[in-house]
Amino acid sequence: MADQFNYGDLFSADSRDAGPGAVRHSKYDFAVAYPDPGTLPLEELIDAVRTGFEREGKDLAYYSSPSGDPELRKLVAEKLSRERNMTVTADDMVLTSGSGEAIGIVIQALTNPGDVVLVEEFVYLGTLNQLRRYGADCVAIKCDDDGLIPEDLDKVITEQKAAGKKVKYLYTIPAFQNPMGWTMSLERRKQVLEVTGKHGIPVFEDDCYADLRFEGEDVTSFHSLDETGRVIYVGSFSKIIAPGMRMGYLVASKDVIARAWSFKSGGAVSQFTALTIAEFMKGNINRHIEEQNQALIAKRDAMVAALGENFGSAVTWTVPQGGLYMWIKFPEGTDLAAVQEEVFEDGVSYYNGSQFSPTGEGSNYVRLCFGHPTIETIRDGVAEFAKILDQRKVFPA
Ligand SMILES: Cc1ncc(COP(=O)(O)O)c(C=O)c1O
Structure with a gap:
């Protein structure tokens, strides 16, 4: 194979290596705020x-x-x-x-x-x-x-x-x-x-x-x-x-x-x-939005129920009236940033609070998105999340 051209010192001072930004999905993908694919009006x-x-x-x-x-x-x-x-x-x-x-x-x-x-x-x-x-x-x-x-x-x-x-x-x-x-x-x-x-x-x-x-x-x-x-x-x-x-x-x-x-x-x-x-x-975009919202409320409820079943009272959340995610607080000192990659490898993806914080604080929070997974995946995935955190001694379920 021919030697590859080296761009080395040709890059501009402002450029930076942002990588190709490949999107990775885990078995239970709660990381990104995607909408509901089931109601996508194809x-x-x-x-x-x-x-x-x-x-x-x-x-x-x-x-x-x-x-x-x-x-x-x-x-x-x-x-x-x-x-x-x-x-x-x-x-x-x-x-x-x-x-x-x-x-x-x-x-x-x-x-x-x-x-x-x-x-x-x-x-x-x-x-x-x-x-x-x-x-x-x-x-x-x-x-x-x-x-x-x-x-x-x-x-x-x-x-x-x-x-x-x-x-x-x-x-x-x-x-x-x-x-x-x-x-x-x-x-x-x-x-x-x-x-x-x-x-x-x-x-x-x-x-x-x-x-x-x-x-x-x-x-x-x-x-x-x-x-x-x-x-x-x-x-x-x-x-x-x-x-x-x-x-x-x-x-x-x-x-x-x-x-x-x-x-x-x-x-x-x-x-x-x-x-x-x-x-x-x-046509009727609002009818589509209405359909999606009906699917989303069922998913939100499934996530609320699964959290209640799998996590004790030390973990808290408020129930959002809309949107695509829940914001969940673990007790101070729980570090959900440190284990994020390992938990991803185990099959559950999420973003932790420190990723959303200008100061990098808040690794005892997670955002779990419910828009894309099915109700069954939400139920199984939240149970799996609790199990993994328990096994890894991050937080006792
Ligand atoms: C608050 C907020 N603003 C903007 C965006 C960007 O969305 P898009 O560029 O797909 O319109 C997102 C995507 O998640 C978001 O959550």
């Missing part, structure tokens, strides 16, 4: 591709509008106006490759190395990784079951400013917070807007789980409570159709969109996917 999506292509397929010969398919933007804007009370049109939005891309370009547009970015005390690790990648100083705000604690928010901002730090924005996941599962109350949202407003700080709202409510009342979006353009909003089709679609969106004031857009590469999102989703939305 037939309707196939019909949507056919109808969309018969009508507009030839337009694929064009590069599409840089902000993404205008019809899909219009349909999303209508959905957000109707269901998240947002005053928004297609022109206030750009489509992105999942909301992950939207988050990345907003972070790049707003963050200089060393800037403080406020986050919940445990936060979606994809965002945490991107914030770290661009040098943000991620500072955690304390939370309770109603969401961010406004007094702590005020205190932290005041302290950071006094220390000469630039506090750039607050990133929050107010609906079915990932990983903690709570939904921020309306009262709290108003208080958070008030405190951040007082300090002149924008709120970056990540609302990708808002549709997955299977109990209780919806709480209106942060975006709907602000009239000044201070809230930046991202959403996604990953959890309501599938992550494989890679379709998300960013809603923000025109200047923020213009700056964020300067970091987007590869042109507009796939018109193939946009056409499919637009056609699917013209």
Whole structure:
């Protein structure tokens, strides 16, 4: 075989070895927040591709509008106006490759190395990784079951400013917070807007789980409570159709969109996917969401029951009213980070709290996702998890 070319010192100073990022699955896979595959609307999506292509397929010969398919933007804007009370049109939005891309370009547009970015005390690790990648100083705000604690928010901002730090924005996941599962109350949202407003700080709202409510009342979006353009909003089709679609969106004031857009590469999102989703939305996307939510509540209940049967009262959790995961607390000192790889090899995968923490604390927590596995797998997998932890003397079941 010929000698392989060595790129060695040709790599740019900013590049880093991120590996190919292979996805690994264990027998009982509770690690990633996937939606329910059983209710994935494959037939309707196939019909949507056919109808969309018969009508507009030839337009694929064009590069599409840089902000993404205008019809899909219009349909999303209508959905957000109707269901998240947002005053928004297609022109206030750009489509992105999942909301992950939207988050990345907003972070790049707003963050200089060393800037403080406020986050919940445990936060979606994809965002945490991107914030770290661009040098943000991620500072955690304390939370309770109603969401961010406004007094702590005020205190932290005041302290950071006094220390000469630039506090750039607050990133929050107010609906079915990932990983903690709570939904921020309306009262709290108003208080958070008030405190951040007082300090002149924008709120970056990540609302990708808002549709997955299977109990209780919806709480209106942060975006709907602000009239000044201070809230930046991202959403996604990953959890309501599938992550494989890679379709998300960013809603923000025109200047923020213009700056964020300067970091987007590869042109507009796939018109193939946009056409499919637009056609699917013209059918009954809400019926599909409803079906998925019915499947999810049964899975959540199965996980709650299995936890109750297999773990004693020293392990605690709150039951989320929606979303795709449960957040489980083990007694202080239990180290679920140290054994994560071994437990994976034994057949159960999860993420532990320290992976979601800006400070790396919280290895006595785990997030267990219930969206993808079947009810039977949830029952067997939680029992297996308890057995493995017991055998490995991590925690007595
Ligand atoms: C809170 C949150 N935001 C954003 C994303 C990114 O999703 P996607 O890029 O697939 O839209 C996820 C995925 O798990 C998430 O949990």
